[in-house]
Amino acid sequence: xxxxxxxxxxxxxxxxxxxxxxxxxxxPEMSIGDPLGPRAFPLLLGxxxxxxxxxxxxxxxxxDSGSMGISLHTGALALLLGLYGYGIxxxxxxxxxxxxxxxxxxxxxxxxxxxxxxxxAGISTGVFLLFTxxxxxxxxxxxxxxxxx
Amino acid sequence: MEAGTLxxxxxxxxxxxxxxxxxxxxxxxxxxxxxxxxxxxxxxxxMALLIxxxxxxxxASAIILLAGxxxxxxxxxxxxxxxxxxxxxxxxxxxxxxxxxxxxxxxAGPALSIAALGSFIAGSIGVVLLMLVGPPLARAALKFGxxxxxxxxxxxxxTVTSLSGKSLRKALVSVLLGLMLATVGTDLPTxxxxxxxxxxxxxxxxxxxxxxxxxxxxxxxxxxxxxxxQGSYSTAPLGRIWLSLKDxxxxxxxxxxxxxxxxxxxxxxxAAHVTASFLSYTLEKRFSKHPDSFGQGEIRxxxxxxxxxxxxxxxxxxxxxxxxxPASAVTAVLYGALLMVGVRPSPFLFQKHPxxxxxxxxxxxxxNLMLLILNLPLIGLWVRILKTPARWLFPIVLAVxxxxxxSVNNAPLDLLLATILGVLGYFMRKLDYPLAPVILGLxxxxxxxxxxxxxxxxxGGSLLPLxxxxxxxxxxxxAGVVMVAPKLIYARGVxxxxxx
Numbered sequence: 001x002x003x004x005x006x007x008x009x010x011x012x013x014x015x016x017x018x019x020x021x022x023x024x025x026x027x028p029e030m031s032i033g034d035p036l037g038p039r040a041f042p043l044l045l046g047x048x049x050x051x052x053x054x055x056x057x058x059x060x061x062x063x064d065s066g067s068m069g070i071s072l073h074t075g076a077l078a079l080l081l082g083l084y085g086y087g088i089x090x091x092x093x094x095x096x097x098x099x100x101x102x103x104x105x106x107x108x109x110x111x112x113x114x115x116x117x118x119x120x121a122g123i124s125t126g127v128f129l130l131f132t133x134x135x136x137x138x139x140x141x142x143x144x145x146x147x148x149x
Numbered sequence: 150m151e152a153g154t155l156x157x158x159x160x161x162x163x164x165x166x167x168x169x170x171x172x173x174x175x176x177x178x179x180x181x182x183x184x185x186x187x188x189x190x191x192x193x194x195x196m197a198l199l200i201x202x203x204x205x206x207x208x209a210s211a212i213i214l215l216a217g218x219x220x221x222x223x224x225x226x227x228x229x230x231x232x233x234x235x236x237x238x239x240x241x242x243x244x245x246x247x248x249x250x251x252x253x254x255x256x257a258g259p260a261l262s263i264a265a266l267g268s269f270i271a272g273s274i275g276v277v278l279l280m281l282v283g284p285p286l287a288r289a290a291l292k293f294g295x296x297x298x299x300x301x302x303x304x305x306x307x308t309v310t311s312l313s314g315k316s317l318r319k320a321l322v323s324v325l326l327g328l329m330l331a332t333v334g335t336d337l338p339t340x341x342x343x344x345x346x347x348x349x350x351x352x353x354x355x356x357x358x359x360x361x362x363x364x365x366x367x368x369x370x371x372x373x374x375x376x377x378x379q380g381s382y383s384t385a386p387l388g389r390i391w392l393s394l395k396d397x398x399x400x401x402x403x404x405x406x407x408x409x410x411x412x413x414x415x416x417x418x419x420a421a422h423v424t425a426s427f428l429s430y431t432l433e434k435r436f437s438k439h440p441d442s443f444g445q446g447e448i449r450x451x452x453x454x455x456x457x458x459x460x461x462x463x464x465x466x467x468x469x470x471x472x473x474x475p476a477s478a479v480t481a482v483l484y485g486a487l488l489m490v491g492v493r494p495s496p497f498l499f500q501k502h503p504x505x506x507x508x509x510x511x512x513x514x515x516x517n518l519m520l521l522i523l524n525l526p527l528i529g530l531w532v533r534i535l536k537t538p539a540r541w542l543f544p545i546v547l548a549v550x551x552x553x554x555x556s557v558n559n560a561p562l563d564l565l566l567a568t569i570l571g572v573l574g575y576f577m578r579k580l581d582y583p584l585a586p587v588i589l590g591l592x593x594x595x596x597x598x599x600x601x602x603x604x605x606x607x608x609g610g611s612l613l614p615l616x617x618x619x620x621x622x623x624x625x626x627x628a629g630v631v632m633v634a635p636k637l638i639y640a641r642g643v644x645x646x647x648x649x
Contacts, residue, residue, distance in 0.1 A: 005580045028341070030339045035609070035610035041598040049329070056322070062316070071379075073378045078572050081367065081547060084564075085561070088561065097548050100547075100548060101544050104543070104547070105540045108539065110540045110541070135184070137190075
């Protein structure tokens with residue numbers, strides 16, 4: 001459902017500010033030798049965010065508001081990215097990147113099956129070797145670790 | 150310049166120009182540029198990763214290699230900011246504002262060229278300033294207490310007015326979001342855990358790299374995908390590769406102003422690179438005759454912050470070289486590297502280890518020139534990245550960015566956070582909430598809070614130090630000028646908040 005963007009944005013700012021303020025109020029007062037303590041700054045930020053969000057709700061910044069809608073492809077890519085992030089520590093960087101590089105270009109319009117398999121294989125291997133061998137950065141090998149012994 | 154200083158400088162050049170040190174400087178610049186280009190690793194992380202390369206080397210050679218990585222990474226960070234709207238590190242966030250717009254208009258080449266030239270000029274002037282005013286400036290920086298630091302952070306936050314886009318109130322919401330994110334984690338003075346929702350990983354707080362990649366890289370790609378489906382996305386034209394003389398002359402003032410702003414901010418502890426680049430951008434926009442052109446692909450909007458963050462890199466070395474104090478994450482890595490090669494940084498570094506101190510200074514002149522020679526021919530190659538079909542370019546950028554995110558803490562949760570922040574950034578773009586202020590708030594938030602609390606702890610709860618210190622008053626006045634001046638100077642038509 002399309003929601004009026006300006007109102008939704010301002011409403012989210014109010015909810016965020018109020019929730020944060022509530023979280024700050026729930027903190028214990030620990031101000032021995034520290035006149036402000038850990039609560040004061042968050043209280044100020046929460047109050048300011050709530051007020052600013054409220055002002056945007058009452059007096060919108062723009063009349064021609066956008067929408068909070070998200071297209072199917074954009075949503076699918078975001079979901080795929082989330083799964084990619086979930087998969088990296090489990091499948092390992094090369095395997096997760098290969099799968100991501102097969103699926104994401106397909107989602108974005110790549111039609112060639114050959115290219116759609118060869119390039120992901122090359123890219124996932126190349127990026128993995130660049131970071132692990134040349135830059136000496138640890139990346140999980142995952143399932144390949146078992147396969148390669 | 151004293152004759153003694155000149156003699157020492159020649160000695161430094163002798164060391165830096167030895168074939169082996171020239172090779173190390175070149176390798177450092179090359180690897181540093183590569184690290185800078187790859188999103189997420191950053192200068193401090195890159196140097197820390199590559200410290201093992203210094204094992205067994207002469208102290209001067211080791212430090213020349215690491216310094217090359219440092220300024221190579223500082224320069225390289227601008228490349229992806231300009232081409233892909235993906236900041237290589239936090240100091241490059243502000244470069245995305247105009248650099249990416251230039252690339253969209255087919256001016257990626259001139260944008261990269263001015264970043265390279267600005268970095269070269271700023272780096273070269275920065276080294277001269279380091280030699281001439283380093284020691285007195287370092288002593289002055291020591292007098293910078295929590296009250297002055299708080300005032301500096303307020304000055305830094307005042308730059309939000311230049312990042313406001315269509316609405317100042319929306320920019321303030323963005324900066325408040327950044328400040329809120331900065332409070333997540335362990336409160337160091339009390340040990341209290343704040344806003345972590347029971348997730349242990351969040352006790353360390355949000356890393357700026359994770360937030361920057363999520364908000365900028367992921368959200369940019371999600372927005373482009375939407376444009377692709379709507380048929381409104383077009384590949385950026387290659388346009389011209391080289392910078393015209395007119396472009397250069399137009400940017401020269403911005404480069405020089407950015408250089409001096411960056412250098413003096415760089416000496417101070419804290420997030421100097423980030424503050425320097427945001428401040429120089431703001432000053433350039435605020436005092437421009439055409440502030441509306443900023444954010445639309447204004448070349449001075451690239452020249453100023455790029456110059457500032459490179460001269461800030463020189464300024465940041467001053468406390469380390471003259472006092473033996475690391476004042477930033479990068480100089481802390483250099484400090485550690487010096488200890489590993491048997492050199493203890495102290496106020497007597499120039500006397501006890503002149504080969505290291507003067508060799509480093511000599512190598513910085515040469516390194517800056519090397520960076521320019523190395524990077525100018527690469528511009529044509531970088532620009533061609535834009536011709537890669539979007540269906541392949543976007544997934545590759547995401548795959549490389551996720552390595553940067555993962556490398557910060559080797560934490561899978563960071564990958565999820567980057568995705569969530571990417572979706573948040575996507576909606577913020579749609580609703581015209583600017584993204585750069587979030588990074589500004591996140592970087593300055595912790596410093597701001599700690600500086601205020603330390604001030605009040607020292608004064609027993611009194612706010613008087615904030616108005617008794619002349620430096621505080623100057624910084625507050627400058628913040629006021631940055632926020633109010635445009636209204637006074639350009640009252641004839643330019644509005645700060647163009648709400649419709």
